Amino acid sequence: MTSDDGLVRAVEAVLFAADAPLSLAELRRHVGGDAAIEDALATLRAHFAGRGVELVERGGRWHFQTAADLAHLLRYDRAESRRLSRAATETLAIIAYHEPVSRAEIEAIRGVQVAKGTLDVLMEAGWVRPAGRREVPGRPLTYATTPAFLTHFGLISRRDLPGIEDLRAAGLLDPAEQSENDVAMSGDGD
Amino acid sequence: MTSDDGLVRAVEAVLFAADAPLSLAELRRHVGGDAAIEDALATLRAHFAGRGVELVERGGRWHFQTAADLAHLLRYDRAESRRLSRAATETLAIIAYHEPVSRAEIEAIRGVQVAKGTLDVLMEAGWVRPAGRREVPGRPLTYATTPAFLTHFGLISRRDLPGIEDLRAAGLLDPAEQSENDVAMSGDGD
Amino acid sequence: MPDHPDQLVLDLNGWEGPLDLLLTLARAQKVDLRAISILALTEQYLRHITQARAMKLEVAADYLVMAAWLAYLKSALLLPRDPDAEPDPEELALLLQRRLLRLAAMREAGARLVARDRLGRDVFARGAPEGLRTVRRTAYEADLYDLIAAYGRISARTRPVMHIVAHRDVMTLEEAVARVSTQLGMELDWTALERFLPDGGSADYRRSALASSFVAALELARQGRVVLRQQGPFAPLYLRVPT
Numbered sequence: 001m002t003s004d005d006g007l008v009r010a011v012e013a014v015l016f017a018a019d020a021p022l023s024l025a026e027l028r029r030h031v032g033g034d035a036a037i038e039d040a041l042a043t044l045r046a047h048f049a050g051r052g053v054e055l056v057e058r059g060g061r062w063h064f065q066t067a068a069d070l071a072h073l074l075r076y077d078r079a080e081s082r083r084l085s086r087a088a089t090e091t092l093a094i095i096a097y098h099e100p101v102s103r104a105e106i107e108a109i110r111g112v113q114v115a116k117g118t119l120d121v122l123m124e125a126g127w128v129r130p131a132g133r134r135e136v137p138g139r140p141l142t143y144a145t146t147p148a149f150l151t152h153f154g155l156i157s158r159r160d161l162p163g164i165e166d167l168r169a170a171g172l173l174d175p176a177e178q179s180e181n182d183v184a185m186s187g188d189g190d
Numbered sequence: 191m192t193s194d195d196g197l198v199r200a201v202e203a204v205l206f207a208a209d210a211p212l213s214l215a216e217l218r219r220h221v222g223g224d225a226a227i228e229d230a231l232a233t234l235r236a237h238f239a240g241r242g243v244e245l246v247e248r249g250g251r252w253h254f255q256t257a258a259d260l261a262h263l264l265r266y267d268r269a270e271s272r273r274l275s276r277a278a279t280e281t282l283a284i285i286a287y288h289e290p291v292s293r294a295e296i297e298a299i300r301g302v303q304v305a306k307g308t309l310d311v312l313m314e315a316g317w318v319r320p321a322g323r324r325e326v327p328g329r330p331l332t333y334a335t336t337p338a339f340l341t342h343f344g345l346i347s348r349r350d351l352p353g354i355e356d357l358r359a360a361g362l363l364d365p366a367e368q369s370e371n372d373v374a375m376s377g378d379g380d
Numbered sequence: 381m382p383d384h385p386d387q388l389v390l391d392l393n394g395w396e397g398p399l400d401l402l403l404t405l406a407r408a409q410k411v412d413l414r415a416i417s418i419l420a421l422t423e424q425y426l427r428h429i430t431q432a433r434a435m436k437l438e439v440a441a442d443y444l445v446m447a448a449w450l451a452y453l454k455s456a457l458l459l460p461r462d463p464d465a466e467p468d469p470e471e472l473a474l475l476l477q478r479r480l481l482r483l484a485a486m487r488e489a490g491a492r493l494v495a496r497d498r499l500g501r502d503v504f505a506r507g508a509p510e511g512l513r514t515v516r517r518t519a520y521e522a523d524l525y526d527l528i529a530a531y532g533r534i535s536a537r538t539r540p541v542m543h544i545v546a547h548r549d550v551m552t553l554e555e556a557v558a559r560v561s562t563q564l565g566m567e568l569d570w571t572a573l574e575r576f577l578p579d580g581g582s583a584d585y586r587r588s589a590l591a592s593s594f595v596a597a598l599e600l601a602r603q604g605r606v607v608l609r610q611q612g613p614f615a616p617l618y619l620r621v622p623t
Contacts, residue, residue: 012242013260017510030263030512052202066203066504068497073200073220074207074504084494087396093490109482111399112442152499162492163485172485209507256510265513274522276530282522283531300534315520343524351528 007031008047011040021061021151059150059157068154084121091118092127096149096161097173100131100142105175119143127152197221198237201230211251274315278308282317286339286351290321290332309333317342398446401425403480403487413481418473419457422450549584556592557599560619564606570618573597 010031015022027037041062045055053064066074084092091114094106106114122128131144145158155161167173200221205212212220217227231252235245243254256264274282281304284296296304312318321334335348345351395401405424406416429447432439453476456469497503551559560576567575577589597619600606609618 009240009242009257010260010263013256014242014263014512016243016254016506017256017264017512019506019509019511022512029266050199052199052204053206063505064206065499066207067199068503070200070203071497071502073204075501086490089490089494090486093486093493096493097486097489109479109486110396111479111483112397153493153496154499154503155496162489162496167485167489170481170485172482203504207504207507253508254506264510265515267515267517269517269519271519271521274520274526278520279522279526279530280534283527284534286527287531301537311520314518317520343522343527345524 007035007037007040008043010035011037012044015044015055015062015064018063021058021063021147023061027062056154057156058154059147061147061151063151085118087115087118088121092122092145092149095122095128095143096145096158097164097167099144099158100134101144102134102140102142104140106143125152197226197230198233201227202234205234205245205252205254208253211248211253213251217252275308275311277302277305278311281308282312282335282339285312285318285333286335286348289334289348290324291334292324292330292332294330296333398425398443399479399483401428401443402446402476403483406480407484413477413484416477416480418476419454422454422457425450426454549582550588551578551585551592553592553595553599556589556596560593560596560600561605564600564619564621567619568621570609570620573617573619576619 011027014027014030024037028035031037041055041057048055048064050067052067052070054067055062055064087110090110091106094109095101098105098109103114103119119128123130127146127149128143129146131142133139133141149155150157150160158164164173201217204217204220208216214227217231221227231245231247238245238254242257242260244257245252245254280300281296284299285291288295288299291299293304293309309318313320317336317339318333319336321332323329324332339345340347395404402421402425405428406413406421408424409416409420426447429439429443453469453472457473499505559578563576564571573590573593576593577586581589594617597606597608597617601608604622606619607622609620610616
């Protein structure tokens with residue numbers, strides 16, 4: 001067995017044993033300093049392609065997961081995962097496509113106030129985090145998505161968000177102009 | 191992909207996602223009634239042989255586990271520095287000046303009991319080692335310093351310990367009397 | 381979806397605000413949102429609000445605000461164009477359309493997002509990972525000064541203990557006083573101090589006896605039970621019972 005194979009084995013073992021996705025730095029800590037980890041990951045990814053288990057990258061972190069087309073075999077004795085409300089789904093999408101984004105901006109897009117519980121649910125799920133305050137009057141808190149969001153929704157990065165390039169090209173992800181928000185919207189000017 | 195491959199993929203995914211080793215019956219419940227599961231398991235076991243992950247059977251139940259020879263990769267040692275406690279510093283000083291010295295002797299010199307953890311800390315730090323048993327009733331274990339101790343404290347030898355000659359001249363290094371039947375160290379008074 | 385959007389919107393509580401209602405009405409036009417007739421949409425919206433109020437349904441304030449704004453927009457769009465009108469009603473219509481597009485885009489993005497293969501629902505991580513352990517190794521800090529200081533501290537603390545000796549090879553002062561007093565009774569003339577010392581014993585003991593006997597002699601002289609005589613410094617010391 002060549003030393004390359006040794007590295008592939010090592011990366012495979014560490015990723016299998018990990019209970020969370022691992023970054024390159026974390027992998028390197030376990031398999032050794034100078035290792036060509038990217039090459040080993042590429043080899044592994046190719047090896048597992050089409051198998052029952054696949055190697056995936058999510059937000060710079062790597063993990064093994066079961067192939068999507070086998071979902072029906074695995075849901076067997078699992079409780080139906082909790083459904084996201086429509087408000088939470090829209091709010092999550094707005095944050096993911098616009099981040100960082102303030103509550104007022106979310107409200108301007110949805111046309112209604114963001115209920116207190118909506119952001120809480122998303123933060124509790126670990127998909128959304130506070131992302132600092134915007135340096136404008138009132139210093140509103142902004143929100144952004146987390147690495148766990150990418151992991152859960154199977155996204156390599158935010159660039160991988162469905163249709164994000166088209167939406168950006170259409171100008172639909174631009175910061176809303178103030179005049180636009182003023183269109184018969186009471187209460188979200190703050 | 192043949193239907194056999196499909197079964198192998200299914201078994202692979204189910205075993206991977208399972209939170210405990212699965213019996214044939216349990217596997218069959220997930221992947222379908224009549225499936226040739228034994229064949230699929232044999233295929234999988236051969237496929238993973240020598241990789242970083244292995245398929246193993248224990249008492250009729252199957253599960254994946256990381257290859258035993260790679261277990262050392264699963265732990266990562268991180269150094270954290272912590273100041274040595276006063277009790278440990280005193281104990282270390284006594285060992286350094288009096289080695290080899292038993293625990294009862296250390297206690298007699300310190301005038302307080304030596305907690306078990308204190309010697310453990312010093313041995314964990316690599317500064318103290320067991321130095322054989324004293325051939326007296328009870329055969330108490332003695333302790334001495336290590337080369338790492340000298341290195342850490344910048345000493346060529348224990349003779350370099352500042353003040354040791356002065357302290358000896360002042361009679362301060364005479365072993366204390368033992369309350370227990372531990373050691374009779376009075377011999378050097380004659 | 382009910383068959384007629386007209387019926388549906390009577391229950392305004394089912395809508396997440398006027399924008400949501402507008403978007404649903406716009407979708408009912410069954411054309412691309414970009415090709416939507418804002419005027420037709422406006423009329424539809426106003427009609428529903430009017431219907432709702434005719435049926436004495438509670439209509440939330442933000443729906444009424446939107447209705448008032450749309451009524452203004454509608455009249456501005458219908459009236460002959462005033463080139464100086466500010467803001468331009470066509471532009472306002474475009475802004476409204478843009479808001480609808482934006483909401484529609486996010487609504488669809490959300491739907492696509494939650495329909496993805498989600499970890500823990502459609503795809504699964506390893507069920508029983510061995511887990512990676514980070515072992516924290518403690519590197520203890522202590523320097524030579526700490527060590528020496530600690531030893532000094534112990535020495536100071538335990539000095540009395542350290543001075544206990546196994547056997548006391550000495551003559552105590554009490555012993556010497558008793559000895560000298562007894563022997564003085566038998567000697568009538570001047571007698572050298574050395575004569576009072578015991579024979580034998582270790583060198584340490586004899587030295588101790590000499591010192592103790594000397595002090596005993598001084599003590600007895602102070603009590604007036606003995607007189608001392610010495611010819612000069614370091615000369616022999618003589619003792620005698622006072623006459």
